[in-house]
Amino acid sequence: MTATVNKQRRINLNRVSPEVYEAMVVLNTAAAKDLDPDLAELIKIRASQMNHCAFCIDMHTADARKRGIGDQKLALLPAWEEAEGIFTEQEQAALALTEEMTDLTRRHVSDEVYARAAAAFSERELGQVIAMALTINAWNRIGVTTRLPIPKR
Amino acid sequence: MTQTLEPKTTVDRVQIYKTSPELYDAMMVLSNAAAKDIDAELGELIKIRASQINHCAFCLDMHTRDARKHGVSEQKLDVLAAWEEAGQLFTERERAALALTEAITELGNGHVPDDVYASAAAVFNDRELGQVIAMAVTINAWNRINVTIRLEPPRS
Numbered sequence: 001m002t003a004t005v006n007k008q009r010r011i012n013l014n015r016v017s018p019e020v021y022e023a024m025v026v027l028n029t030a031a032a033k034d035l036d037p038d039l040a041e042l043i044k045i046r047a048s049q050m051n052h053c054a055f056c057i058d059m060h061t062a063d064a065r066k067r068g069i070g071d072q073k074l075a076l077l078p079a080w081e082e083a084e085g086i087f088t089e090q091e092q093a094a095l096a097l098t099e100e101m102t103d104l105t106r107r108h109v110s111d112e113v114y115a116r117a118a119a120a121f122s123e124r125e126l127g128q129v130i131a132m133a134l135t136i137n138a139w140n141r142i143g144v145t146t147r148l149p150i151p152k153r
Numbered sequence: 154m155t156q157t158l159e160p161k162t163t164v165d166r167v168q169i170y171k172t173s174p175e176l177y178d179a180m181m182v183l184s185n186a187a188a189k190d191i192d193a194e195l196g197e198l199i200k201i202r203a204s205q206i207n208h209c210a211f212c213l214d215m216h217t218r219d220a221r222k223h224g225v226s227e228q229k230l231d232v233l234a235a236w237e238e239a240g241q242l243f244t245e246r247e248r249a250a251l252a253l254t255e256a257i258t259e260l261g262n263g264h265v266p267d268d269v270y271a272s273a274a275a276v277f278n279d280r281e282l283g284q285v286i287a288m289a290v291t292i293n294a295w296n297r298i299n300v301t302i303r304l305e306p307p308r309s
Contacts, residue, residue, distance in 0.1 A: 008267045011274075016283035019186035020290075026182055027294075030175035051260035101297050104207040105259055109301045111164045118167070127173035134297035138183075141257050141290040145265045 010146045024138065031131035034124060038067055042077065042091055043098045043129065044136040049078055050102045051140035055148035060136075062153060093120035098133040166302040180294065187287035190280060193223050198233065198247055199254045199285065200292040205234055206258045207296035214306035216292075249273040250285050257289040 014021040032040060041064040048056035061074055076083040080095050087095065097117045100109045117126055142148075170177045188196060197220035204212035217230055232239045236251050243251065253273045256265040273282055298304075 008270060010270060011279050011283055011286075013283050013286060016279045017186070017287050019189065020183065020283070020287040023179065023183035023186040027176075027179040030173070030179040033175060052264055053260075097301075101301055103261055104209075104296060104300055105261065108208060109303075114166065114301075115164050118164070123167050123172045126167050127169045127176065130167070130169060130298065130301050131173050131176045134294045134301075137297055138290050138294045140260060141293060142286070144260055145253075145257050145270075145286050145290075147265075 008147070013142055013146050024135075024142070027135050027138070031128060031135040033128060035128040035132055036090075038064075038069055039091060039094055039129075040132050041067060041069060042073070042087075043094055043132050045074070046077055046080070046095055046098050047102045047133060047136045048140055048143075050099065051137065051144060053140040053143040055143040055150055056136065056140050058150045058153075090120045093117040094129050094133075097129060101130065101133045102137055169298060169302050176298075180291075180298070183287075183291050183294070187284060187291040189284060191284040191288055194220070194225050195247060195250055195285075196288055197223055197225055198229070198243075199250055199288045201230070202233055202236070202251050202254050203258045203289060203292045204296055206255065207293065207300060209296040209300050211299040211304040211306050212292065212296055246276045249276045253285060254289040257286065258293055 041060055044060040045057060045064060048060060064074060073086060076086055077095075080087050080092065093116045096113045097109070100107065100113050117129065121129060197216055200216040201213065201220060204216060220230060221227075229242060232242060233251075236243050236248065249272045252269045253265070256263075256269045273285065277285060
């Protein structure tokens with residue numbers, strides 16, 4: 001299967017469905033409000049890793065580095081649960097919630113993970129963490145389905 | 154393991170549409186944008202199939218009702234989860250859209266394969282294909298909200 005990846009031209013959603021693209025930008029702006037930008041990048045990268053969105057991983061690791069998120073955090077992100085002392089409690093709570101929200105096909109969003117996030121964030125913050133996780137999931141689906149090309153850095 | 158048989162309502166979840174009102178507004182804008190130029194019946198089939206895969210009870214309840222209102226047959230609704238095995242019950246366009254929706258919904262298992270994409274590109278024009286993708290993306294977003302906040306379906 002891997003041999004066929006990137007061989008096929010796909011539609012440019014921004015061109016054929018501009019209202020959808022504009023709505024996604026509105027959604028993105030709404031989700032980013034009152035959310036720590038460093039935390040937002042970690043949510044976006046982790047979901048993009050799980051969803052295998054190359055464009056999104058590339059964009060958000062570049063953004064994260066610009067924001068000063070360290071190489072070690074970025075390297076350990078897929079194994080954050082095993083990386084004791086590297087991620088804050090808020091980061092861990094948000095990452096656990098992001099992972100369960102991204103993986104809905106296999107399980108629901110468990111009480112344990114939800115309660116950890118509810119303990120670490122105010123209701124408003126929690127709502128925005130959830131909003132960011134579902135927004136990047138939506139971008140991931142667009143990026144993967146339309147095979148957005150990755151710019152050379 | 155018997156725990157899983159208990160109703161999953163033990164932790165109160167955030168009223169996200171109150172705490173993040175901009176999210177609701179933005180989702181409505183996205184929903185309206187995705188619904189343009191797409192057949193309503195096809196839209197409902199996409200929404201129900203993604204909601205089945207993502208286990209969104211509220212979304213399943215809402216969209217099976219909406220589908221009935223749009224005249225989608227009971228047989229199609231009943232067999233939707235196994236549409237691939239249902240021969241010609243679903244049209245070629247429906248089958249192509251459902252296969253694409255499933256691939257878009259299950260990104261954790263892989264990418265959106267060329268054969269699935271090509272089957273959809275063969276039966277939809279570029280604009281229609283964009284809107285089918287948009288609809289699948291949008292219902293996936295609603296599924297994530299309503300599963301996370303455990304929105305309960307209204308009792309009928």
